Amino acid sequence: MRLMVNLRRNMRVAVLTGAALLSGAAQAQTAVITADKMIDVFTGKTVDFPAVFVGPDGRITSIADARTVKWGSDITHINMSGKTLLPGLIDMHVHLDGPADIGGYRGLEFTDSFWGMTAVGSAQAMLKAGFTTVRNVGSSNRNDIGLKQAIQNGYATGPRIVPAGYALGATGGHCDSTFLPPSLEKSGKEEGIADSEDELRYQVRRQRKYGAEVIKVCATGGVFSRNTEPGQQQLSERELRVIADEAHQWGLRVAAHAHGAEGIKAAIKGGIDTIEHASLVDDEGIKLAVARPRPVWFSMDIYNTDYTQAEGAKNGVLEDNLRKDREVAQIQRDNFRKAHKAGVRMVFGSDAGVMPHGLIGGQFKIMVQYGMTPMEAIQAATRNAAQALDREKDVGAIAVGRFADIIAVDGNPLADVRELESVDAVIKGGKVVQ
Template sequence: MRLSVLLSLAIALPAGAQADTYITADRYLDVETGRYVDDPVIRVGEDGRIVSIGTDALPALGEADRRIDYPGMTLLPGFIDMHVHLDGPADIGGYRGLAFTDSFWPISAVHNGEAMLRLGFTTVRQVGSGQRADVGLKQAIEAGYVVGPRIIPAGYSLGATGGHCDSTFLPPSLEQEGKEEGMGDGPEELRHQVRRQRKYGAEVIKVCATGGVFSRNTEPGQPQLSVAELTAIADEAHQWGLRSAAHAHGAEGIRRAIAAGIDTIEHASLVDDEGIRMALRRERPVWFSMDIRNTDYTQAMGTSTGTLPDNLRKDREIAQAQRDNFRKAHEAGVRMVFASDVGVMPPSWVPGQFAVMVEYGMTPLEAIQAATKNGAQALGREADVGAIAVGRYADMVVVAGDPLVHIETVETAAGVLKGGVPVEEMVPWALQPKE
């Protein structure tokens, strides 16, 4: 369905003129109340933030103003994906990655970032990347060199020597001298790594508290850091005003991360009843960030992408347990956010996770809230993103139909806006017309 985009632009703006954008549609979803607001008139300032929201008639437009109309459509807040790896193409698994030079990976992140934005994910949290590709991509997007979402970068992931976040696929003769970037043994080494990642651009600290699925010589249920080590990471991050995220599949590692004060628990696949109780009663909020769709991709495509049989074995073993524990945690009232682990599956598969979240216990509204207001709360970014509200960025997803009845409608965005600008109009600096 072709949308009607009505423009009113001045050829030359008067001195001091304020150019506002007015966005209209049939309705928008207020994710705070869970209700639709009909016939909105959303005024966006030049800084990309919402100035006002009304339901009266569209005011007379000034010569510098613009209207963007989405007739028959529903506006949702831009989605937040709390667990991405944009520099990890999903179709390259196992040792196939050794065929590519080091600089290939950050370059691949450019395409994945733009793809996520076009699918409606206007904010993403990159939980670890080699060569600080996430920091570089964030800077390139903000400088206008490439098109992509708002990025909360982590830099290098932290972890124990030989653990899931360490390099585990190569023999000693091919490894670098000394420890890999981000690795630490003992609280003080890991405090140093928190400071180092923040120094070079990290806005969240990612740590691997347990073994993982797609590493070698680790098991998902295996704890790899002590409570003292995790506490040092969380305390140091909080001292610098940063949130922390722990990769934690196993029950013991999850309990340790919660006890240590880590803010989000990534995967949470094998969480037990005590881990759920701890999450519910901890004074500082803790969020579960559970990627419950990507196993469909890895089990279907893993052999062809080069993923090793042992990694596919681990993936199979925890897949259903993670989905069942997602249902259990949600029913118990644990705070939940949307997390895809894109990089394990391609961006095109990510919107389909909403339906899986509904299949495993959430209402459509709860699934949308996980990807909007909950994500903003977990990031500490409620002043910026996560809702269509005055003062926040005009990041929106345009959908046809009623996503509160048919969650599948979010899988095909009819339009996406970032800061009040339609994504299809975003042009990298190098392609912009020059005077």
């Protein structure tokens, strides 16, 4: 047996003989995926003629050279001849139960359970777009948790979901219900809303109790809420630290919605793991993000404004929300370039739901336009995202031990990242789903 081993970050490329496979010397295999090329997101290089072997549990058992390896007739051959393989993509900021074409008060046309029903189609659209893992940062009625359970148990089709349940926030803040008058609000606080450190700590525990795998908190005002401005800080550094400390104690990571500069800095100092949007970050905030010993990641949705400005009014989005969207959009893109250039760790986050879930692959070209190389943009949606999720043993790379979540495209995305706007095949756990 002749082996070629690349020790970088768990990536092994092995040249195995057919005799070894057939004799049972190799680990049990159920499928092999072959293609012309494969992108190694650790080295940034392309591997020619990969043969990716998958075990019964849907995880990769070995990676070989398809020109020299043989396999038995009992192994399913998934032939992607002429195509390039990449790891399944990861979107770190989605809202599966939020159709993009329903905005403002139009949401009142529908019953409460409607939103969970729409999440099923949204999940399918994201999977078809090549996103095999998504982090759902806030939902009503814990729709993301229910959908995750339905997908895991075979009742629905979709990506792997890292759910947050209800987002945490302050009374009257971005994560609270802000569109209705008091006479139409239910008595008591909305789920997830807290106004003291003890209440925030309780909400972390409550969300985890009912299935949350990440904690989402709103540190500043937002674009698509009412009576809040993106730059407003809505939780103190101390309150954010309480949330982060409590979540970390339970083994959970925390994502903070934070547009405003002061809220971003408070979230970084408070130990939050990912900063969502980061639109108005200032130089001090960028320096804090680069220097903090515990890694912090920016998830900046720099594509969706194209959709919201073109279609928002027709969809019912209020003019005040569109005004905030216009004011923030270019500043956020410029700050994306600045943060990336400074060395801030970046992950792919689209805010799908603000724009249609199936179109989010279009963000890659904007990430490249604003400073990333195609490989860096791909790494943001694979290697980096897996690190930020603390799921490096499962997703984010075509590597031994990880799930065989793989996409295929016709062209070379390192030459033209727009190849990722329309993927040709999607494999999840070693099975073709698109």
